[in-house]
Amino acid sequence: MLSSTRLSHSIHSLRSLSTLQLVYSEHGDPSKVIRPSTVSLPSSVPCGQVRVSWLAAPINPADINQIQGVYPVKPPLPAVGGNEGVGRIEEVGSDVSSFKKGDLVIPARSGLGTWRKMGDHSVDHVWPIDNRFSIEAGATLQVNPSTAYRMLKDFEDLKEGDTVIQNGANSGVGRSVMQICKIRGLKCVSVVRSRDTGMDELREELSELGSTTVVTEEEMASKMRGKVKARLALNCVGGRSSLFLAGAVAKRGTMVTYGGMSKQPLSIPTAAFIFNDISLRGFWMSRWYDEGNTQERTVMYRDLADWFASGRMKTPPFEKIPMDDATAALEKAQTKFDKKMLFV
Amino acid sequence: MQRRAIKYSKFGDPRQVAELVTETISAELEPNEALVRWLASPINPLDINKLQGAYAFKPPLPAIGGSEAVGRVIGSSVTKLSPGDKVVIFTVNSSCWTDLSVIQGATLMINPTTAWIMMRMGGMEKGDWLIQNSANSGVGRAVIEIAREKGYHTINIVRDRPQIRELKNELIRMGGDIVWTEEEVRTEGKNFKGRPKLALNGVGGKSCLQISSLLSRGGMLVTYGGMSKKAHEISTSSLVFNGITAVGVANALWMANHEEETKIMLSEIQEFYVRGALHSPPMEEHPLENYKKAIENSMDGKHAKQIFIIDDEKSSKI
Ligand SMILES: NC(=O)c1ccc[n+]([C@@H]2O[C@H](COP(=O)([O-])OP(=O)(O)OC[C@H]3O[C@@H](n4cnc5c(N)ncnc54)[C@H](OP(=O)(O)O)[C@@H]3O)[C@@H](O)[C@H]2O)c1
Numbered sequence: 012m013l014s015s016t017r018l019s020h021s022i023h024s025l026r027s028l029s030t031l032q033l034v035y036s037e038h039g040d041p042s043k044v045i046r047p048s049t050v051s052l053p054s055s056v057p058c059g060q061v062r063v064s065w066l067a068a069p070i071n072p073a074d075i076n077q078i079q080g081v082y083p084v085k086p087p088l089p090a091v092g093g094n095e096g097v098g099r100i101e102e103v104g105s106d107v108s109s110f111k112k113g114d115l116v117i118p119a120r121s122g123l124g125t126w127r128k129m130g131d132h133s134v135d136h137v138w139p140i141d142n143r144f145s146i147e148a149g150a151t152l153q154v155n156p157s158t159a160y161r162m163l164k165d166f167e168d169l170k171e172g173d174t175v176i177q178n179g180a181n182s183g184v185g186r187s188v189m190q191i192c193k194i195r196g197l198k199c200v201s202v203v204r205s206r207d208t209g210m211d212e213l214r215e216e217l218s219e220l221g222s223t224t225v226v227t228e229e230e231m232a233s234k235m236r237g238k239v240k241a242r243l244a245l246n247c248v249g250g251r252s253s254l255f256l257a258g259a260v261a262k263r264g265t266m267v268t269y270g271g272m273s274k275q276p277l278s279i280p281t282a283a284f285i286f287n288d289i290s291l292r293g294f295w296m297s298r299w300y301d302e303g304n305t306q307e308r309t310v311m312y313r314d315l316a317d318w319f320a321s322g323r324m325k326t327p328p329f330e331k332i333p334m335d336d337a338t339a340a341l342e343k344a345q346t347k348f349d350k351k352m353l354f355v
Numbered sequence: 356m357q358r359r360a361i362k363y364s365k366f367g368d369p370r371q372v373a374e375l376v377t378e379t380i381s382a383e384l385e386p387n388e389a390l391v392r393w394l395a396s397p398i399n400p401l402d403i404n405k406l407q408g409a410y411a412f413k414p415p416l417p418a419i420g421g422s423e424a425v426g427r428v429i430g431s432s433v434t435k436l437s438p439g440d441k442v443v444i445f446t447v448n449s450s451c452w453t454d455l456s457v458i459q460g461a462t463l464m465i466n467p468t469t470a471w472i473m474m475r476m477g478g479m480e481k482g483d484w485l486i487q488n489s490a491n492s493g494v495g496r497a498v499i500e501i502a503r504e505k506g507y508h509t510i511n512i513v514r515d516r517p518q519i520r521e522l523k524n525e526l527i528r529m530g531g532d533i534v535w536t537e538e539e540v541r542t543e544g545k546n547f548k549g550r551p552k553l554a555l556n557g558v559g560g561k562s563c564l565q566i567s568s569l570l571s572r573g574g575m576l577v578t579y580g581g582m583s584k585k586a587h588e589i590s591t592s593s594l595v596f597n598g599i600t601a602v603g604v605a606n607a608l609w610m611a612n613h614e615e616e617t618k619i620m621l622s623e624i625q626e627f628y629v630r631g632a633l634h635s636p637p638m639e640e641h642p643l644e645n646y647k648k649a650i651e652n653s654m655d656g657k658h659a660k661q662i663f664i665i666d667d668e669k670s671s672k673i
């Protein structure tokens with residue numbers, strides 16, 4: 012839709028602007044189907060739209076799944092990859108008053124296509140954010156910290172001192188979870204995969220970020236059994252990991268699933284359901300945005316802006332890569348999880 | 356007075372730890388006590404778990420086996436009970452099931468109540484669909500019959516067997532709309548138009564994955580048992596994208612927390628039985644001294660429910 016509007020405008024314009032974007036025209040292995048493409052933008056911004064210069068955009072697991080065609084949101088093809096990112100308004104359409112040049116924006120919803128240098132977007136497709144956000148924090152605000160924020164707020168009425176447990180704790184979301192836990196005075200048990208090298212460093216790093224305890228999957232299955240009684244468990248792994256996570260949920264507590272990194276279905280013991288009466292729920296950030304929630308969204312971004320500005324929240328480690336190196340970046344994003352890939 | 360009882364003094368394989376003993380007890384009543392002669396009592400999966408020590412609530416040992424039964428009051432210091440009243444366990448102070456046969460009374464409590472409780476979950480309304488596995492179990496059959504009374508449609512999953520036709524026909528006669536084997540869910544499930552709001556899971560493992568994947572958006576999975584002894588599988592996308600909720604139910608706990616609703620439930624269930632809308636599942640009857648055989652049968656997974664006929668007064672009415 013967006014690209015066809017742009018095309019028709021460029022035909023009429025005298026002088027057009029060409030810009031790079033990462034496009035896929037079929038579903039498949041991202042490092043094979045994504046290719047760079049140059050398109051032109053009209054010399055002046057159409058009515059009702061803003062021209063955004065995209066400053067940075069991450070590669071998230073959902074972006075990979077979307078290109079593979081296994082994600083429920085499938086933009087019409089050909090499509091520009093990427094669902095989140097931060098941009099600066101360069102110019103606004105003649106009738107636009109809600110944005111001005113220099114404003115920082117993020118996509119209003121997923122599916123926008125953020126892996127591009129510049130784009131014209133309808134005003135309802137972008138959302139203003141506080142100019143205090145750094146490029147890195149802004150580019151990764153909409154998905155991970157927001158997911159962490161909501162999951163810690165919308166399911167259990169957590170009080171200072173309550174315990175939260177999470178697996179996949181070294182992920183972007185996981186790191187946000189532990190930091191928000193610390194800010195809110197919640198205890199956070201973080202479960203990670205064990206590694207041969209750097210395990211001690213990882214324990215130390217995640218403790219510093221806000222985890223009260225850092226344990227490996229193996230420890231969860233052995234010496235930690237029966238030791239944790241969490242009101243809330245956050246699961247992004249599934250499989251065996253979810254079995255022990257569910258076992259660590261207190262009576263009538265909740266386990267929220269938001270991802271399935273192991274690609275295995277969740278596995279829940281009978282006792283957790285019947286004797287501990289736990290509830291399983293799912294969370295999907297995109298749906299929450301689609302449902303509106305505009306006031307809550309403003310409050311959330313304000314809290315997060317405060318926390319990032321005061322240094323109480325930090326972005327995960329990034330590897331910054333120019334968009335021309337897309338293939339290598341996409342490959343890395345699927346095999347190496349120690350750093351998030353960020354197109355700049 | 357003398358009584359016979361199936362007791363166990365340690366946890367373990369029920370086939371080994373259960374023994375029939377004869378012992379003497381005092382017939383004198385303390386205030387608020389009643390002396391009951393038990394007439395019949397089934398072996399439920401829960402009883403097997405209790406003997407194995409695998410149940411969450413462990414009784415002090417030695418303990419008498421069993422968890423539900425029908426009996427007749429023969430002495431009472433409780434105002435609401437008089438000798439001659441027929442009672443079921445757990446509800447000694449509220450009900451006497453005078454019109455019921457011993458066998459119906461004996462299986463009144465655990466299974467139909469579990470079915471009833473689960474069907475008030477998930478926002479079910481007349482005309483809605485539900486899906487359940489272990490549809491041939493005591494709970495499953497009660498689900499089919501109560502659903503018919505409430506105007507819900509049911510998709511019923513059973514394990515394949517040589518006489519699958521007969522079983523399908525039977526469950527459909529009872530009121531089931533659709534009966535599929537676990538294999539048929541794979542082929543028929545995807546093409547089926549109606550999406551159930553509620554999935555009832557007594558099996559676990561892949562069967563749980565099957566039924567929860569068919570739920571409508573925002574539907575509810577209720578787990579009440581784990582007959583396959585495998586952990587309950589649920590797909591990530593059911594939870595994240597389809598927005599389902601998964602919960603468990605324990606009927607005793609529910610009843611303890613819902614006193615008023617429990618009364619309504621019990622009178623409704625009793626009314627269903629009396630009217631012939633609800634039936635006990637097929638059962639194999641045994642005298643107490645056959646306990647070894649009965650426990651054996653109940654554990655091999657090939658038999659109908661086993662029930663002890665302790666004192667046969669099937670034809671009597673008061
Ligand atoms: N529902 C939503 O709205 C929502 C929002 C955001 C994210 N998510 C989901 O949340 C998950 C994490 O996203 P993210 O962006 O935070 O990820 P990320 O930063 O790329 O991190 C991925 C994490 O997954 C772990 N991991 C990878 N394969 C694994 C396996 N087989 N078993 C256990 N752990 C494994 C890695 O562990 P190591 O540290 O050991 O390498 C790493 O910590 C993804 O599934 C994503 O789709 C969902």
Ligand SMILES: NC(=O)c1ccc[n+]([C@@H]2O[C@H](COP(=O)([O-])OP(=O)(O)OC[C@H]3O[C@@H](n4cnc5c(N)ncnc54)[C@H](OP(=O)(O)O)[C@@H]3O)[C@@H](O)[C@H]2O)c1
Pocket residue numbers: 285399400401465466469489490491492493494495513514557558578579580581582583584604605606607636656657659660
């Ligand atoms: N949470 C509660 O409050 C509550 C209350 C009542 C009962 N329960 C539980 O509910 C379950 C059923 O109890 P019930 O008294 O109705 O049982 P039941 O009448 O004795 O029937 C057992 C059923 O389990 C099926 N089954 C056995 N092994 C299986 C396997 N490996 N895979 C699939 N199905 C299998 C049998 O299927 P076939 O017909 O194919 O032989 C049969 O239909 C038990 O787990 C029990 O503990 C829970």
